[in-house]
Amino acid sequence: MTGNDTELEAQIAEWRAYMLRRRAVSGADVDELEDHLRERVADLTETGLRPDEAFLIAVKRMGRMDELSREFAREHSDRLWKQLVLTDEDASAAAERRRGLLVMVACAALAVLAVKLPALFGLGLDDDPAFYVRNLGLLVLAPLAVYFAVRRKVHRGTVIALVGLFALGAVATNAYPLDEDSQSIVLTSIHLPLALWLVVGIAYAAGEWRSGQKRMDFIRFSGEWFIYFVLICMGGGVLAAITVGTFNAIGIDAEVFISEWLVPCGGAAAVVVAAWLVEAKQSVVENMAPVLTRVFTPLFAVTLVAVLVAIAVTTNAIDVERDMLILFDLLLVVVLALVLYSISARDPGAPAGFFDWMQLALVVSALLIDVLVLVAITGRITEFGFTPNKSAALGENLVLFANLAWTAWLYWSLVKGRKKFARLERWQTDYVPVYAAWAWVVVLVFPPLFAFA
Incomplete structure (x- = not known):
């Protein structure tokens, strides 16, 4: 010993x-x-x-x-x-930290290589933008999966599963004859990154995806990763602006370098760097989740209530054109992500309080908006028939409705003292595979089902 x-x-x-x-x-x-x-x-x-x-x-x-x-x-x-x-670090711990840094650098470099290598085969950003629309999630998330696979020392069976799932995504997005202006290519570009992000979760959990605790840890990681990624991108935006301004001052046009190298390469590397920062931050006792959830939960709750009041006062129906569907679904996804992040940050042993009532109001408001969207989508499908966009939106809103409805009931039971918080937490972690399954259905089944339209 x-x-x-x-x-x-x-x-x-x-x-x-x-x-x-x-x-x-x-x-x-x-x-x-x-x-x-x-x-x-x-x-x-x-x-x-x-x-x-x-x-x-x-x-x-x-x-x-x-x-x-x-x-x-x-x-x-x-x-x-x-x-x-x-306490001073011992040699083995210091070596392990250095190893983690080297793995991060290597995987970040792999991400940069992944987004630039296709240009050697005539698939640059300007030459074939449709290729990047279909494959961007694949190109930047595969190095992230490699990072966790190496850091977690995953078993061979898990490695085979990861490779198989990424290969499945690559075949589906590239083998299908998807036109640049088709609805299917838009749906694939949206749902494939989601499906592959949950595949990254398997690597994060070292293959122990059945563990509710591991899933909740990945949910917590996802929220913190997003925060770090946004901060890196904001810093990168400032760097790009300064670079352009500085070189313009001496008569050199740096926009090509910015658009073809700094932005794509920096963004791809940031995916891995943000994950490394989250891992490194685990040595800090407190985290940012409680503060962020208490700031944004009331804001989103007020926003959703305002939307419902506006709909009731104006009696205007929700527009179910593609852009509006994406906007409302994005709003519901953000609300759900905020709820998940709040659950991951909550003290499970704490009694129900005002913030839980606020969460309940947020969930109920999102649920009502989801019902209105479902009614609007169903009406348009009844009138004009099924299309890839409307069918995907219908399925996604049904998936969200099931989660939001039961979440609202569990929150109500929690604030009334009928159920413990663990039931709510377990429901959210158990529901994660449903999102993964639906994302894969849209990627794999929808294109041929709708004749790649």
Whole structure:
């Protein structure tokens, strides 16, 4: 047993003694909590953290589910924080961090290569934009899957599954005869990245996709990845503007470099870099999820209520043309993502409060808008028949309706004290495969079903 292992066992022993001493808790309950703690520590050490760091973060996260762990973290916060910040890294931990950085750099370079290599075969951004419309998600997400596969040391069976699913997406998007102005190519370009993002989730979970905890961790990762990606893109936009202005000042046109190299290559690399930043941030005890959800949940709730009031006052029906369908579906997806992110950030052991009522209002408002969209889509299909766009929108809104309806019921039961938060969390993690299945149906089945129109 190494020194780190000995120290970790001592920390767990102290935690266990605390649990048994403070309250009348059975040994079996403490054993169950200890198993959960060890599982979290193991997951965190696989990302490159030292065992003592992993223990501190695991205790902090368990404090969201268990009051005793929360008290332990609170009473030991000063000592634990100093230990986290001031303890020197051992050689193996430092080496693992360097390895993680090298893997990130290599996968980011692979992403850059993926978006520029097709140009050597006459498939540049200007030569064949339809190729990038179909394949952009494939090109930038495959290196991200490689990053997690290497970092998590996934088993051969998981690697085969990942390769097979990405190959399936590549065949579907390139073998089908999709015209540039067809509805099918638009649907494929939207749904293939979603399907492949959930494939990345399999790599993130090291193949343990059946674990509800792993799925919730991936949901939390997705939200934080999006935040980092947006921040990187904003910084990249500033860099591009400064570059153009600076070179224009000396009589050199840099727009070609910006459009053909900086933007596509930087965006592709940012997909991997953002993931690495999320992983590196795990050594920080607090995260940004609670703050963001409490800022945006009221704003979106007010916006949706305003939309419903406007529809009621004006009696205007929802426009179900393609652009409007995409807009309303995007709104519902953003609301659902906000709900998922809020659930991932909520303290499971906390009693229902005002914020849960706000979440319920948000979900109910989104549900009502979804019903109005479904009514409008059904009316247009009845009048004009099925098209790829309307059929996809109908299916997506039905999928969202099922989730939102049951989520609203679970939130209502939560605020009334009838059900525990764990039921709501489990429902969301169990529903993730439904989104993946629907995305693959649109990519694989819809084009031939509608004669590639």
